[in-house]
Amino acid sequence: MKTEIRFALFLAALQIGATLFAPAASAAAARSPLPDTSKMNVLFIIIEDCYAGVWGSYGNTICQTPNMDRFAQSAVRFDRAYVQAIACNPSRSSFLSGLRPLTSGVWNNGQVMSERLPPGTVTLPEHLKKKGLHTAVIGKFFHTTDYARQQLMAFDRIEHYQPPPGWSGPPPILKFPSEPRAERAPPAKNKKSPEYQAWRRKQSDRYGDSGKAPEAEGDYRIAQTAVALLGDFAKSKQQFFLSVHQSRPHTPLIAPKKYIDMYDPAKIPAPPAPPSSLKGCPYPKRMTGGNPDIFMTGQPTPQQAREAIAAYYACVSFVDDNVGRVLAALDQQGLTDNTIVFVMGDHGFHLGDHGFWSKYSMLEATRRAPLWVRVPGAAGNGRVCREFVEFVDFVPTLGELLGFNVAPNLEGISFAPLLANPDRPWKTAVFQVQTPAEQMVRNQRYSYLEFKDGPVPAALYDLEKDPWEIVNLAEDPAHAKTRTEMAALLKAGWKAALPKR
Template sequence: MPHPSSHPAKLSRRRFTQSAAATLASGLLWPLDSAQALARRPAGPQRRVKNVLMLAVDDLRPELGCYGKRHIHSPRIDRFAASATRFDRAYCQFPQCGPSRCSLFAGVRPETARQADGPVTHIDRNAMYRELATLPAHLTAQGYRTACFGKLYHHPADDTKSWTDPHPDDREALAPIWGYPGYGLASNVEHTARIRRERRAAGQQGYFNGPSVEAADLPDDAYYDGITTNRTVAMLRDMASDAERPFFLAAGWYKPHLAFCAPKRYWDLYDRDAIEPATNNEHPGGAPGAAINPWAMNELRGYSDIPDEGPLSEAKQRELIHGYYACVSFIDAQIGRVLDALDSLGLADDTVVLLWGDHGFHLGENGHWTKNINWELSHHSPLLIRTPDLRDGQSTRGLTEFVDIYPTIVEACGLPQPAHELEGQSLLPLMQRPDRAWKSAAFTLFANNLSMRTDCYRYTPYADRNGDPAGVELYDLDHDPGANVNVANQPQYQSIRKQLAAQHAAGWRAARAEL
């Protein structure tokens, strides 16, 4: 499915125009003339209330330099992490884009807002979510100017009522690719024509998408994610002009979501021959059939260069991992531009900054690619938070959940609680004492099966469509960090299994940190 694109829209009484064009970026990419260099401004007067800058990255797993993964080129995120709190054991509430984001912005767990026909992917289509104040709605009600660009919800049109400056309508910028009336191509005509041909050929073969990778020699803002950066920086400058009004600005980037498309220079940062495919490339031993999601790999299988079934060749695995790394570095550069703008505008000392990836991701580990499964790598996510009062780089191993983000922002900004119950906990006490005792478990829902991560274990009981037991997974992550062997039925783990079953039944309320 194509990702939303860019469209000149009203942004604080200003219209930004842009030329559309060029190629796939998880769908598509199109160019925009490079933005003018950002002029430095002196620091303005101190604001009474803290601003919030949220940086969201699709499909980003905690494979970054600041998480000890030195093979990844992520210098801008690493620099930010040096002044932030790094959460080493942060977990999403649902290992899929839409439900994860709905839960995060509502401050409510997906099992609370569940609906009969499946996970909540559109916040506007769920009766419970529609009645509560989402994070942007709550900040808007407190007098904030609120704006967003890129991928925040799964669909940009969701929750538009909550923002003072809703996501721009991107339909016209999709026109060059999808044939809607609108802008003509300003550049990269040949490149776009090739992508059209590849998409057409893929469609004729029964594939939904074209190739899974792209390394075009194009500027950053030839891709939608580069346009998101341009828009975010422009809005940041506009918001900085009003020192009396606090702001909540959220930017979401699509990469490193498939397709793995990034400008060639980011591919050039890596030597493909040095990339090693996952060695634990089989499903976990002893995993019940209910744990193996039969359609979870469809996201990857739908690309024209990926076989319909069977293992991927080593060469293809290397290419995909290379593409993922390149996309991470591409987004690292975008985040760096936004953070540089925050600094140059004199806003950093008044702004809470958060960076998160919406869920985890598999790159062949456990015989799986992408997400959509109840396994550790699908749930484990990056989370970095910096507040004006806590700017020393530090880390914590406390178990944290994305449902904690809403209450953290509320407390960090000194705001009243929303009318509805927030089902997470503010992380400020943990940031103030990173080694303190914290939650005893984190919970993630997928396919109506609730998985529990404790200090040492991941425990997941499965049920079939009739609610009958369909197996249990138990992974001893202290001794098997790759989660390669399900020990649920091993005799020596029966006492632990019984304890975990009781803890799972007690639920998230019983797992809350004592303050």
């Protein structure tokens, strides 16, 4: 068959298809792919230090997460959602302000957000309060209260979280027996002192049975408090914003025994990308030395590694149960159809890949985080979005959904169009900052990390061939052109990667 004839037949087939499907398509277009969301409530569930690959809906076949698997079927699951910084404080400062770390002024855990944000910056809870929502937070939201005193004043209710000085909201909705707090404070201020180091190890560097019943755990109580507040909100019928925290699976990797018992360490595969396989790793010290969160004094044995991953899974399953109770309460109170839900990790975590047991890298395990978004009635619900989104997009996205204006200097864009159509072509790259001298860009095919003062000046990975970022191609002459292109993309910055709308 000649090419022209084949092409003519192809056009004819398209024409038939267009005719056949035209009525359905125009009906779909007539129905808005996103309903009117301006009066909806907003529920945030923020899960600390959460590697995306542990969830069933992200493909994990060992870790049991039935509640979030079910939720994923009713939401858009973002497969390529990236945080803008490598740890809690800078990541949260970014996604709660809509500014990237070099603009928010916060790129590490020591920088006080409220002192460093550009004057006039309005953070998410302040926007929502101004919009008239009843605002409530349960557990950690900004890194610490001290870092965000003024911003936390925007909350009408603060539960399981130290309120800022001068805040005078209602008392706790539920009363729990108080927990001993003495050992939570460090015994010495000098972080290099042996006393501090020993305390830090006890706080963070352990895994296994927590020795507590689930009901006695803070994460469980946070969920119970959320259930109680949702009951209140349903009665008052006031539009609300509620943020619910889960401290797990942040270290220490401890969980009630029934969750630890769910996983046999012998059945956990060894971590991928072992240090011996790495070529040109930009974090050479971390590969063989101690880690900031767990295995602080040195690398684990293979058995300890499997036990720690099993314990991490136990923590995630516990979180899944807690989150499941909150989502069930949303249903039971009749709020599901009128509440936008974001469930997310605040950044990822390395479960032994590269010999890392922490965050603090610009590699995929840290920079990618789990993210599910459910907007009731959105056409994309139940589907997977494989387009790039960044957490810095949250404020503009909620601005579009709820109808509040955001400042023109924000450094993300609303991804609301992806909630209607997850397949729509979107950003071509995502960006991350470790320090002003250490930054990352990843596009569809490559990740490129630059270290102006590092032991390795740059790292380039071909994610199609090497998804675990094992072989650094930055010095490979065959990839010189790609390195130049990726360096140019990093320099051009986020605006160069925006979708055409």
